[in-house]
Amino acid sequence: MNLHPMKLVTIVCEAYAADAVLRLLAEVGASGHTSFPVEGSGARGRRLADIPEYANTQFEVIVRPELATLLLQRLGAELFPRYAMVAFESDVRVLRADKF
Amino acid sequence: MNLHPMKLVTIVCEAYAADAVLRLLAEVGASGHTSFPVEGSGARGRRLADIPEYANTQFEVIVRPELATLLLQRLGAELFPRYAMVAFESDVRVLRADKF
Amino acid sequence: MNLHPMKLVTIVCEAYAADAVLRLLAEVGASGHTSFPVEGSGARGRRLADIPEYANTQFEVIVRPELATLLLQRLGAELFPRYAMVAFESDVRVLRADKF
Amino acid sequence: MSDALLANLLSPAVLFFALGVAAALVRSELKFPEALYSALTIYLLVAIGFKGGVALAEAGLGRVWLPALAAIGLGAFIPLWTYPVLRWGGRLAPVDAAAIAAHYGSVSAVTFLAATNYLAAIGQTYESHAVALLAVMESPAILVGVVLGKRAGAARGGPPVPLGLVVREALFGRSIFLLLGALGVGALCGPAGMEKVGAFFVTPFQGVLALFLLEMGIVAGRRLEDLRRVGPFLLGFGVVAPALNGALGVAVGTAVGLSAGGAMLLGVLAASASYIAAPAAVRLALPEANPTLSLTAALAITFPFNLTLGIPLCDAFARWLQS
Amino acid sequence: MSDALLANLLSPAVLFFALGVAAALVRSELKFPEALYSALTIYLLVAIGFKGGVALAEAGLGRVWLPALAAIGLGAFIPLWTYPVLRWGGRLAPVDAAAIAAHYGSVSAVTFLAATNYLAAIGQTYESHAVALLAVMESPAILVGVVLGKRAGAARGGPPVPLGLVVREALFGRSIFLLLGALGVGALCGPAGMEKVGAFFVTPFQGVLALFLLEMGIVAGRRLEDLRRVGPFLLGFGVVAPALNGALGVAVGTAVGLSAGGAMLLGVLAASASYIAAPAAVRLALPEANPTLSLTAALAITFPFNLTLGIPLCDAFARWLQS
Amino acid sequence: MSDALLANLLSPAVLFFALGVAAALVRSELKFPEALYSALTIYLLVAIGFKGGVALAEAGLGRVWLPALAAIGLGAFIPLWTYPVLRWGGRLAPVDAAAIAAHYGSVSAVTFLAATNYLAAIGQTYESHAVALLAVMESPAILVGVVLGKRAGAARGGPPVPLGLVVREALFGRSIFLLLGALGVGALCGPAGMEKVGAFFVTPFQGVLALFLLEMGIVAGRRLEDLRRVGPFLLGFGVVAPALNGALGVAVGTAVGLSAGGAMLLGVLAASASYIAAPAAVRLALPEANPTLSLTAALAITFPFNLTLGIPLCDAFARWLQS
């Protein structure tokens, strides 16, 4: 079995930013994504997930290393100024590199 | 305080594969697992989590390094051909290694 | 674009421990957190998330490295003896280090 | 007929379904939480099962066994004719043909409910224990379809799924279990039980169904773009197969002595394609099959077709046949 | 007046709201799952839209177009006077002033419902198609507010949001779509449809609203600590603006020939601030605005004010004006 | 008696519970979303509290204070006798004995509801304000149990939990807060309020309870395999303790002048074990206790026992005592 090094980019943002994030993922060419609702707190206060207006979404995206850099760059330039969000990358080793 | 290096194996799969994944985890001898519903997209299309028939599940399993290899090997051989899924491992350091 | 090394501390615990975890995060000075409901199994048995009395919560906290050590130390000393929980740290690189 | 058709198209149920499709098409961010979808499904299945069980207790098993046998036979037969059509007519992989055949032989409870609403609206009577036919008709086609698929296709890898698991899923899956279980509860309680819980399970039922169809419209509408993946053959199949199965069901129902209303309901059951019970069981038993094909056909083509045209057509055919 | 006020404060709706606020204040771990909040919202919007649509079918469009035009004009006007007040009076950033103005020009369906409950309780009649005013009054203020915000503020970075997206959101957002859609369904079905689904959408309605207000109390109560972030100016604005808008709405309603009950409802609509439709659309169109300001003001100040005092005040003013 | 027993076993509530257990045992993938469980719990607690409050407003506090005091005393007493039995008879750790004692002294609202259903079904009257006894009986045992546990066991590590938090949880926990709050709302609204919201909170109530018991059956059934962890002593305790507490409650109720129906309800309350309020408060106050023991005993042993046998037994004993 071969495992292949990839980057996992994680984005936590207010739910209203979700469409913009999905558009960006499509533009940079991510092959897929996983997302789920979360709640949290940060610089822009508590985001209690009790009503949709305050909900957060977490995105997890596995990408090739060069794509990770591009994705984070554009996130920082285009979406960070507007929305409550954090983003980070980490190293993972995936099964079936051809999927990504 | 001592932190102990372990592997975190993450599996994202269609919900119908969840039973098969749990059986596999039991067979390889994982000491526990965490799971939650997610939605996503990938090679097999969008999986909108609006109805259970399309839902995805994410599994997170902390295992000793040698178990991680075995688990991923069997995932790739037995479940990947059948189900929509991705899997990857990453390095973590856990509190209380005796739990795993 | 600059990415900054940080620690991601992940805590999975029974939902009844959530208040204690949040108090601890405030005490050690974490700048924020993300959380979501999960289900799982471990040393203390299955935790089916079908009723709130059995639910689990996963916390993800991005902190500076020195804070990660402190947080895990106090978790191990104060909360591990009492609650069903696991905790681990991993390495991430964040966008906008000034947020944390 | 065209009056009845218009009345059907202007019923709250169909209009709310159309509204849901519209919401998906204009990409309104309107969506129902998954828990609400599940809650409504549970309510509808329990309510219909319970009501049917009470009716069964009143009617007695004597009047049900023959139509029930016919329904079982019908369910088992449909995959037998649809499989070769899909396999060689549609050039689908054996395992995909078998999976789709299983979906179309099994039934959709919501389509059945819409048909009973239709009958009530036009003042047509029917055997109130007909829900027993719905209950017994979910599993047979799934079992037949799975056997067809197993015979035809070698697994792509991995150990085989134990047969016990498959049978358990076909018999104890979410929707079948709820329906049969509530039927049993209703049969044991009888009218005395209905007096207690009727205000929840009967009085608001039609309104809940209308709300659920709004959600079904959104769900179906969001899958319309999957139609491209499905190909023109399956698109046609999704309309022609229900028409044929519906006619067959009406004929069989008439033959075993059902009233025009009852025969129409058996026709609608035959015409309907399962999108709850079959996907779960087939996915377990035939994981190599592509679920997009069967689920999209059942959900995005056949369900809307039956809701709007199939139901009045079955009704018209049943009246014509029995007049 | 003070009798009516007391009757309002002792209604189940207001008492359950107070209970919810109390739960949040004593930090009881009581909370509603998000799915239940969404389910109740969907139910209330569909039920009110459907009921209004049936009333519309009976009244005919002829009696609605003038008040509807007035409501649209009112909605578009409110941001025009509140924007400068917020911008220069409150020294808020242009984009924040525009966002808040949009929230206060748009409307809150739940406040409207509480007002109709109030009228029913005191035995005051009103035009039952008044819900059409609610439906048409959600969007105009959002569009005006967004234009004000776009003109005033340069984006802080990132590509501009396409205008089409914004208009789509303002017209097809969750709450507007449901309300207008159910209105259309109700208008097409008419009383015959109501007979089918009334047992679900009408009979239990007031009870569902009471339960929802319990949840609204928790939601508002949990945001009370955000009031500190909002500042004293906005706190005052959250009480004074609804009072002025309410009076304006009552006057306009009277001018276009509505009954005392109808004019009161238009007043309540003008007084109410949106916390579902506006946040979604404004967040999309003016992401630079701080959502805590507008949402906290609408949810934690103006909503409770209207629920307890605003509604009886509008009613008293309408009676006085028309007597 | 055996007739009444049979009638109870064939009621929709008990049959749906059995169906849920069966679903878990045959490992049907049927499950309710957590949000639906919470929604049903909220509905049931609010409905029962509100109804009880209205009854209280009509009856006046004068007729309630003595039984309420008796209920509080009973709740506080039960942990005092069960703790030593569990500690020395069952050789349980002090903190576990205290935790279980708290659960059995506190009460289960759903068991109470099933008992009122039972009384209604057999045509037995009872004091309609008896729900006040349910409300006041949740907390006392929790407080007593926590004190017992704190005295007995030194914490295994970590700073002690502030006492204020514990008292707040015991008084303001989810279920107690909802029940007492809705009771207060009902008492303030009176019959006028009931007229508005009764169609939601009263009419469909029994049906909602039946649906909830289906879910409770699944929940209990899925925990049956935890019985192995619990040991034979606790298994016996889960049946014998409710029988004794039930008899005690009936006797106390009779002594303070309750009717046969009212005394039976106090007996059922004493017999029932809490699985909502107690777990939350005890987990907070005595985190060293093993929650599997107390929750499994309450949920998987005592709840089914009371639902099927305990309720008719209490009723029979109450009739015998008062005849």
Ligand SMILES: Nc1ncnc2c1ncn2[C@@H]1O[C@H](COP(=O)(O)O)[C@@H](O)[C@H]1O
């Ligand atoms: N230090 C942190 N650790 C984990 N998640 C965070 C952290 N800071 C912020 N977040 C998440 O990111 C969201 C937006 O952050 P912010 O823009 O800082 O308000 C929050 O609601 C949290 O869910």
Ligand SMILES: Nc1ncnc2c1ncn2[C@@H]1O[C@H](COP(=O)(O)O)[C@@H](O)[C@H]1O
């Ligand atoms: N590149 C990716 N990054 C994150 N998650 C992914 C990615 N690709 C696939 N997934 C997840 O894995 C599921 C199955 O993937 P697939 O088999 O490729 O359709 C998807 O529905 C996603 O939830």
Ligand SMILES: Nc1ncnc2c1ncn2[C@@H]1O[C@H](COP(=O)(O)O)[C@@H](O)[C@H]1O
């Ligand atoms: N090996 C593991 N991998 C992933 N999650 C785990 C593991 N062990 C325990 N957990 C999670 O931590 C929770 C508490 O664990 P425990 O205290 O071991 O019962 C479980 O319910 C799981 O959600």
Ligand code: NA
């Ligand atoms: Na069929």
Ligand code: NA
């Ligand atoms: Na307004």
Ligand code: NA
């Ligand atoms: Na008790």
